[in-house]
Each structure stands twice: as C-alpha cells, then as structure tokens.
Amino acid sequence: MKLFSREQIYEADQQTIKKQDITSTELMDRAGSQIFNWMHLRLQGAQVPIHVFCGIGNNGGDGLVLTQHLISHGYHVTTYIVNYSHKRSKDFLINYDKVKSMTKTWPVVLEDNEAFPEINQEDIIVDAVFGIGLNRPVPDWVKDLFIHFRKTKAFTLSIDVPSGLFLDQPVKDEDAVVWAGYTLSFASPKLVFFLPETAKYTAQWEVLDIGLDQEYLMSTKTEADLIGKHEVLPLYMPRDKFSHKGTFGHTLIIGGSYGKIGAVILSSRAALSAGSGLVSAYVPKCGYIPLQSSFPEAMVLTDRDENEITEISFDLKPTVIGMGMGLGTSPNTLDAFEAFLKNNKTPLVIDADAINLLSKNKALLKLLPIHSVLTPHPKELERLIGTWSDDFEKLEKVKSFSKKYHAVVVIKGANTITVFQEKIYINTTGNPGLATAGSGDVLTGIITGLIAQSYSALAAAIFGVYLHGKAADITIEDYGYQSLTATHVIEYMGKAYLDLFEQPQQLPQEEPKEDN
Structure with missing residues (x-):
C-alpha cells in the first residue's frame, strides 16, 4: 500500500x-x-x-x-x-x-x-x-x-x-x-x-x-510503501517439481564466540527454514560440538582458535554469507573481518557485531559488496550513522547511508523499516513478543536464506521481515507475548509461508427475511 x-x-x-x-x-x-x-x-x-x-x-x-x-x-x-x-x-x-x-x-x-x-x-x-x-x-x-x-x-x-x-x-x-x-x-x-x-x-x-x-x-x-500480504505475494518464488537442494543455494553463516554459539545456531536454522538448500556455519572450535549435536542439517567449519574467530578461511563457494551474530569485537576478530572483506565478492547480510566492527572502522564500509543487507537494532544503527534528533532525521540519514554504500538497511523495531536509496518499506507484521533474545539472529538467517534462493537483496529483506513477523504473529496464538522465543519463530516459519495462500474467513451471511 x-x-x-x-x-x-x-x-x-x-x-x-x-x-x-x-x-x-x-x-x-x-x-x-x-x-x-x-x-x-x-x-x-x-x-x-x-x-x-x-x-x-x-x-x-x-x-x-x-x-x-x-x-x-x-x-x-x-x-x-x-x-x-x-x-x-x-x-x-x-x-x-x-x-x-x-x-x-x-x-x-x-x-x-x-x-x-x-x-x-x-x-x-x-x-x-x-x-x-x-x-x-x-x-x-x-x-x-x-x-x-x-x-x-x-x-x-x-x-x-x-x-x-x-x-x-x-x-x-x-x-x-x-x-x-x-x-x-x-x-x-x-x-x-x-x-x-x-x-x-x-x-x-x-x-x-x-x-x-x-x-x-x-x-x-511514493517515498514509502506499507508492506502486508498483498505486497509480498508477488515476491514469492514457487518451487519447480524437478528442483533439488542445489537449486536453492548454499548459505554460509559466520559468527559465534565462546558462550555465544547459540546465535549462530539460530541464524543457521532460520536460513534452512526460510528455504536455503544448504547451510554451513563457520565458528570458533568451541562451536563445533554444539552445532553438530543441535543442528544436524548444517555443515560446520571452524577457525583454528578455540574461543573466537581469528581468521575467516574456507574452501566452499557459498551463494550468500550472513555474518556477525555472536561474533565479538576483539582486535583479532576485527583483523579477520577486515581481511575477509578485502577478498570477498559474495553477497552479504551483516548483523550484530559485524555492524559494530564496521562502526569501529568505517573505512571498511567501502569494502562491502553492492546491495549488502545490514540489519541493525537502534543502538547498532546509532553507532553506524551517528545520533539523530528525531525519526525524520533518522530516516534521512539512513537513506543517505544506503545511497552512499548501495546497501539495503533494515531498521529493526515495532514497525521494521527497510530502506534502499530513497525508498522506505514499512512492515505490518510482528508483535511485542519479538522483543526477546535471538529474534534478530533469526531475522538475519531468514533474509540470508532467501538470498540463497535467488531473491534480490531488497526483495529478501522486505519478504524476510514480513515472514519473520508473521511467524511471530502466529506463534503468539499458542504461546502469548511473554513466552515467545526465537526458536518458536523458526518453528512457525512453515505456517508463515502457508498463511500467504490462505483466504480470509468469510463471516456467515444472514439469510434475507421475507416481509410479513
């Protein structure tokens, strides 16, 4: 709309x-x-x-x-x-x-x-x-x-x-x-x-x-569009009968540090639930057993370091990379991140500590591939673009950032707003239950998984935000706001997809009464 x-x-x-x-x-x-x-x-x-x-x-x-x-x-x-x-x-x-x-x-x-x-x-x-x-x-x-x-x-x-x-x-x-x-x-x-x-x-x-x-x-x-089911349905890409897992791309999730491997697990699971054909995770050594035991569908690669990522090196060719969740911002990790960006040509979805690393060294922003997707929460956004006096100035700053770096920016919040160049897209799904640990990691995984399936960066951001919120909306019918968890959102992704094709229920019509 x-x-x-x-x-x-x-x-x-x-x-x-x-x-x-x-x-x-x-x-x-x-x-x-x-x-x-x-x-x-x-x-x-x-x-x-x-x-x-x-x-x-x-x-x-x-x-x-x-x-x-x-x-x-x-x-x-x-x-x-x-x-x-x-x-x-x-x-x-x-x-x-x-x-x-x-x-x-x-x-x-x-x-x-x-x-x-x-x-x-x-x-x-x-x-x-x-x-x-x-x-x-x-x-x-x-x-x-x-x-x-x-x-x-x-x-x-x-x-x-x-x-x-x-x-x-x-x-x-x-x-x-x-x-x-x-x-x-x-x-x-x-x-x-x-x-x-x-x-x-x-x-x-x-x-x-x-x-x-x-x-x-x-x-x-218009400068702004409101995104609901009617707007995302044309974005949906149906599957061909003869497709296979290679058809739907290979997602690589890079992140994690000691005590924060759960963030990578959530993002990896979300990418698969969004439809990515293959999912690999790149983590420090301490993440190997948690990932292999809790998420058997994923392939796992590890850094040489036990507790944090100090080098990003792999021999696979992913379709898209999502990174930042639980990554940490130590000097060693920053060096690894910078070296990775200098050599990377793969589309990126950047979240959490990867955004914080960019904020620490803004020269790295020039190394981002065009149409990278950034998914900051309010404080991460502030570190990235600076403070703002009001919502209108915030939107102008984000639009300027998007134009300068040719990036898609997802401003997470009650009405999550996706910004690309001069255009903003306001999401209508979601609820206060999403104010819970890990929900942002799930969103990053969903968007990354959609890009793996050949959705454009902008379409993946708009569609991913919608599905993430819709899954949460369906979840609260069973769990309520307070008990909703990020894992629930992943588990209800299938119902969010099915909801795209459900027709609204019609209220029963009263039969006309005959005049006496």
Missing part, C-alpha cells in the same frame, strides 16, 4: 475534481459521508453524546458534513467551531451554513479564554480541527483543548490525521496533539502512524475510500 505525502494527496484531490467533473464541495461531501457511514455502522442509532470539534479549514468542513448526517439520522450531536483564525475555507463556510439551516442549535463557537464543554467518559469526541494542512504551531488555548480531550478519557475519533500531528515534522510538544483512539484516514495511512515517536498518537487507523482518481493513485510513486 502506498503512503502518500500531503502534496500528493492535495494533487489527488485536484485530479479527482478535474477528471470526475465535480466541485471541491462535492468531494468534501463524499469524505464526510464516508465518515458517517463508518460511525453509523457501529453505533446503529445509539444515543451516546457525540461532540464534533471542527476547525475552520477543510478538515473542519469534513466534520460539518458529518454533523449534517448525524443530525438527519437523529443522533445526539453537538458541534463546536474551534475558532483559531479569522480565515475560513470556502467549503467550510458552505457546510457551516448547511448545518445552521438544519437545526435551531447552531454550532458552538469556541474562542480563546472560554470554558471548554463538559464531556463524559462515555461520550464520543470527533476531532476535525486541523487535518494534514497544519503548517504552524498549535495555539496555546487549542493545546489546552486537546489536553481537555485526554482528561475526559472519552473515545476520540480523528479525521484523516490526529490534529496537531505534522506529516513531515517531529512533534515538539505532545500536549499539542490529539491522542486518538482511532483515525479514519483518506486515500492512505500516513507515514507518522508507523514511526516510533509519532505512532502513539493514534491507537488504530483505517483507510476510507472517498473515490479519489484511481489513475493518479496507481501511477504516482
């Missing part, structure tokens, strides 16, 4: 108005009507007090269209105009007059230094104050109104985006943003719904189709 920018949404509006020969007021009617349909389906006429807070721009106009429908369907609704400016949009004024003509109780105009309305916890707040057009700080008294919303603990529904939330800037004052229980977003969800610092401002979201021009939406390229 594409995530459109503010400018692209404005352009989509204009293209729709032009191509469909409608007015901007008619497009606003569509938006407000869809919001009402969503609410009406769930409320079914329930007489819960609804408080609609409208700004004086087009977002407020959407709220006024909603008000008209709520009034005409007999809902208990009170409408407020948040009068933060003397300017009014044309479509706001048109719908303001329509509301006034429908009821003797005109919308309540809220001004600075006026008391805010009483709202009970059982009521509903509809936030239609700012929308995506906000381009200046929120006035102090409007911020106080938003604080009032939170104090009431009433369910808050935001239209398009929680008011006070910029689409392309960090939040400087969290009290100046509406904390929405649900956001109904037009055309697409917004990037800020998925970034660590701004996702908290909407607990849930849903996209409403308001009939924007499909040709424009389909043909327009």
Whole structure:
C-alpha cells in the first residue's frame, strides 16, 4: 500500500475534481459521508453524546458534513467551531451554513479564554480541527483543548490525521496533539502512524475510500510503501517439481564466540527454514560440538582458535554469507573481518557485531559488496550513522547511508523499516513478543536464506521481515507475548509461508427475511 505525502494527496484531490467533473464541495461531501457511514455502522442509532470539534479549514468542513448526517439520522450531536483564525475555507463556510439551516442549535463557537464543554467518559469526541494542512504551531488555548480531550478519557475519533500531528515534522510538544483512539484516514495511512515517536498518537487507523482518481493513485510513486500480504505475494518464488537442494543455494553463516554459539545456531536454522538448500556455519572450535549435536542439517567449519574467530578461511563457494551474530569485537576478530572483506565478492547480510566492527572502522564500509543487507537494532544503527534528533532525521540519514554504500538497511523495531536509496518499506507484521533474545539472529538467517534462493537483496529483506513477523504473529496464538522465543519463530516459519495462500474467513451471511 502506498503512503502518500500531503502534496500528493492535495494533487489527488485536484485530479479527482478535474477528471470526475465535480466541485471541491462535492468531494468534501463524499469524505464526510464516508465518515458517517463508518460511525453509523457501529453505533446503529445509539444515543451516546457525540461532540464534533471542527476547525475552520477543510478538515473542519469534513466534520460539518458529518454533523449534517448525524443530525438527519437523529443522533445526539453537538458541534463546536474551534475558532483559531479569522480565515475560513470556502467549503467550510458552505457546510457551516448547511448545518445552521438544519437545526435551531447552531454550532458552538469556541474562542480563546472560554470554558471548554463538559464531556463524559462515555461520550464520543470527533476531532476535525486541523487535518494534514497544519503548517504552524498549535495555539496555546487549542493545546489546552486537546489536553481537555485526554482528561475526559472519552473515545476520540480523528479525521484523516490526529490534529496537531505534522506529516513531515517531529512533534515538539505532545500536549499539542490529539491522542486518538482511532483515525479514519483518506486515500492512505500516513507515514507518522508507523514511526516510533509519532505512532502513539493514534491507537488504530483505517483507510476510507472517498473515490479519489484511481489513475493518479496507481501511477504516482511514493517515498514509502506499507508492506502486508498483498505486497509480498508477488515476491514469492514457487518451487519447480524437478528442483533439488542445489537449486536453492548454499548459505554460509559466520559468527559465534565462546558462550555465544547459540546465535549462530539460530541464524543457521532460520536460513534452512526460510528455504536455503544448504547451510554451513563457520565458528570458533568451541562451536563445533554444539552445532553438530543441535543442528544436524548444517555443515560446520571452524577457525583454528578455540574461543573466537581469528581468521575467516574456507574452501566452499557459498551463494550468500550472513555474518556477525555472536561474533565479538576483539582486535583479532576485527583483523579477520577486515581481511575477509578485502577478498570477498559474495553477497552479504551483516548483523550484530559485524555492524559494530564496521562502526569501529568505517573505512571498511567501502569494502562491502553492492546491495549488502545490514540489519541493525537502534543502538547498532546509532553507532553506524551517528545520533539523530528525531525519526525524520533518522530516516534521512539512513537513506543517505544506503545511497552512499548501495546497501539495503533494515531498521529493526515495532514497525521494521527497510530502506534502499530513497525508498522506505514499512512492515505490518510482528508483535511485542519479538522483543526477546535471538529474534534478530533469526531475522538475519531468514533474509540470508532467501538470498540463497535467488531473491534480490531488497526483495529478501522486505519478504524476510514480513515472514519473520508473521511467524511471530502466529506463534503468539499458542504461546502469548511473554513466552515467545526465537526458536518458536523458526518453528512457525512453515505456517508463515502457508498463511500467504490462505483466504480470509468469510463471516456467515444472514439469510434475507421475507416481509410479513
């Protein structure tokens, strides 16, 4: 799913108005009507007090269209105009007059230094104050109104985006943003719904189709895409009946040190479960028996040193190499890593201590093969690219890094983001159960195993992140968040693959009743 920018949404509006020969007021009617349909389906006429807070721009106009429908369907609704400016949009004024003509109780105009309305916890707040057009700080008294919303603990529904939330800037004052229980977003969800610092401002979201021009939406390229099952299915490569283990590549996992051989075992097992035809592991001597005894499917090569990797030398020709898990960052290991990079031409997936070694000696970054995949967690990423002031700066720094080194960067987190050049891909699978030891090692193994099967580096990263999260989502149905382990994710990889082809269950339909 594409995530459109503010400018692209404005352009989509204009293209729709032009191509469909409608007015901007008619497009606003569509938006407000869809919001009402969503609410009406769930409320079914329930007489819960609804408080609609409208700004004086087009977002407020959407709220006024909603008000008209709520009034005409007999809902208990009170409408407020948040009068933060003397300017009014044309479509706001048109719908303001329509509301006034429908009821003797005109919308309540809220001004600075006026008391805010009483709202009970059982009521509903509809936030239609700012929308995506906000381009200046929120006035102090409007911020106080938003604080009032939170104090009431009433369910808050935001239209398009929680008011006070910029689409392309960090939040400087969290009290100046509406904390929405649900956001109904037009055309697409917004990037800020998925970034660590701004996702908290909407607990849930849903996209409403308001009939924007499909040709424009389909043909327009976006900076960000949201990745779900629909997006990864075209990436899947089915297997031929006459294929064999050599068809699906040979993965080599390099890592481990004394006490950290488990990380290599997890990555190796994950690579095989992802579909790699062959898997070998290169470890210090202390890892030989653990690997051979716990993972018989793997072939094992060892360093001469007992406790750490001091030389990386092997006589096989792997399809892809995943490295870094449990590796350590000793001077001997750094020397071995540098010597390996100088001679290596094999595609790489780089994780954990291999990233830390690159951060210690950034000159080594120039030795990476193009389209190497790096999978840092937040602290590893910080060591690699430096600190950032907010999520937007972080993304810009990662994009610059990706362009400079022609690398794919997987930013691990609640909504793991894959970055390549100027494009970002936001994953939708996964859950808090993945906050457990070894889950990152498993992800590295999955991505490496996919590259072994001839997936491109970018496709393997996007698909691997999705499968990793989906396996975890299926796992929690049996184990819950707290008891999920990295091993469970490997064991449920098969179900994650099968889920790609499962159709969503249809709710049973009620048979139509005959009129008496």
